[in-house]
Amino acid sequence: LLTGLLGGTFLVAGGAACATVDTVGQVDFARPLLIPPLADSGIDAAGRRVFNLHAQRGSRDFGIEGTTRTMGFNGDYLGPTLRARRGERVRVNVVNNLRQETSVHWHGMHLPANCDGGPHQPVRPGATWSPAWTIDQPAATLWYHPHPHGHTREHVNQGLAGLFILDDDESAQRVLPHDYGVDDIPLIVQDKALHKGEIRDHDTGDLLLVNGTYGPYLDVRTDRVRLRLLNASVSRTFAFGLADERPVQLVATDGGLLPEPVTVTRIRLSPGERAELVVPFQAGERVVLRSFPPATSGSFDGGKDRFDVLELRAAARLRHVGTVPKVLADVPRLDPATAAVNRDFRLNGTNINGDKMDLDRIDTVVEKGTTEIWTVRNTDGQRHNFHVHDVQFQVLSVDGGEPPAELGGWKDTVFLPPKSELRIILRFADYADPDMPYMYHCHLLMHEDNGMMGQFVVVEPGQSAGRVGGTGGHQ
Ligand code: C2O
Ligand code: CU
Secondary structure: OHHHHHHHHHHHHHHHHHOOOEOOOOOOOOEEOOOOOEOOOEEOOOOOEEEEEEEEEEEEEOOOOOEEEEEEEOOOOEOOEEEEEOOOEEEEEEEEOOOOOEOOEEEOOOOOHHHOOOOOOOEOOOOEEOOEEEOOOOOEEEEEEOOOOOOHHHHHHHOOOEEEEEEOOOHHHHHOOOOEOOOEEEEEEEEEOEEOOEEOOOOOOOEEEEOOEEOEEEEEEEOEEEEEEEEOOOOOOEEEEEOOOOOEEEEEEOOEEEEEEEEEOOEEEOOOOEEEEEEEOOOOOEEEEEEOOOOOOOOOOOOOOEEEEEEEEEEEEEEOOOOOOOOOOOOOOOOHHHOOEEEEEEEEOOEEOOEOOOOOOOOEEEEOOEEEEEEEEEOOOOOEEEEEOOOOEEEEEEOOEOOOHHHOOOEOEEEEOOOOEEEEEEEEOOOOOOOOOEEEEOOOHHHHHOOOEEEEEEEOOOOOOOOOOOOOOOO
16 A cells, blocks of 8 residues: 555656646736846956855745845845956956755856866855956857856856856947846846745746846836847747747857858757847737747757746837947858868766766867867757857757857857757867866756766877866865
């Protein structure tokens, strides 16, 4: 009898976990969308722009389930938006006011390996870590989040994440809506599971927070708005579009502007990916940003779940902002003929090429100045994605065919549907350090924490990898 009951309970629980989540029409849109504040900064004696980030505990009433214990940077939940220009030197003082070790990784940033903030730069409780580097890449929507060995999911899920926006002088960049929080809107989207005053350590949750706001609305005052979307979820993939499926212009992806705008009705984002959309509005209308699978489920592998994300409420009179330029940016194509090295990465279970992450093992040695082609395969039936630190890459092919126009720009994270194969091209132009590895990994955080991650070092030509110790570089 007991076995029977347990079996029954298990079946019910299993059934619930597989049930389709559908919040369309269920969200009240009763709270104004919170906009992460722009981080204060100062200039130090060396001329560097200096930011301060304090990782801390807090609590927040999201408007559901009462007060919830959280973590944030300089606040209760998420962190301020850091912003810097190409060519600027920056320094960030990361202060760990938590009771456990953490780290802060600059996702999408091209920078020296000892500034990267991965598992080799842990910050002990009470300690401060102050990496400094020069911004040397195009304007883009990057982000930052902890990356402590084996605990990335927990820290990100509790609320430790924020945006790092880069600017440059590219003219299209100045023509696109760029008034932060007015017509240039950051949207950090996360699914959550709240329970008894805690954010549950979950895989997927059935409620959505946008910039830490549950059920948000946004007052729109211009006839075009730029939405900077970041999927900062633990493992959920979204397909964002407007409820009426109006065409919107995709202008940028992870690493910056696309060569030209791509008209889409939806954009798929797996964890860690970003997209910038320019959305047109009519005076007085209300329209909901949703995540929902396309009618022909074609390229979407995020399941059948549907979410209402944000209600956009256009004012009775809208200020005109410029139209999107036909040419956005010069994105030089990396030429496969110049690639000196080919490598294969097979993602399966919790391994890459059969191995689990080992802090003491260098998996890949790359020579500075080389262009490489990496073939990345998802060989199991699960969803994965693939993220590479240090460089932005380009997608050469998806399952042997031309990549879609959405993948025509710089990427640092790319979705890998079950049984798929992607070829990407990467150029490792600088920042050699034989002793300090960068990471590549699946950005579904429980996969990453369970070991689906590898390490690469960039060395001077002819040099070999140094000795890497798991606790080297401790702050
Ligand atoms: Cu967004 Cu290795 O991480
Ligand atoms: Cu994975």
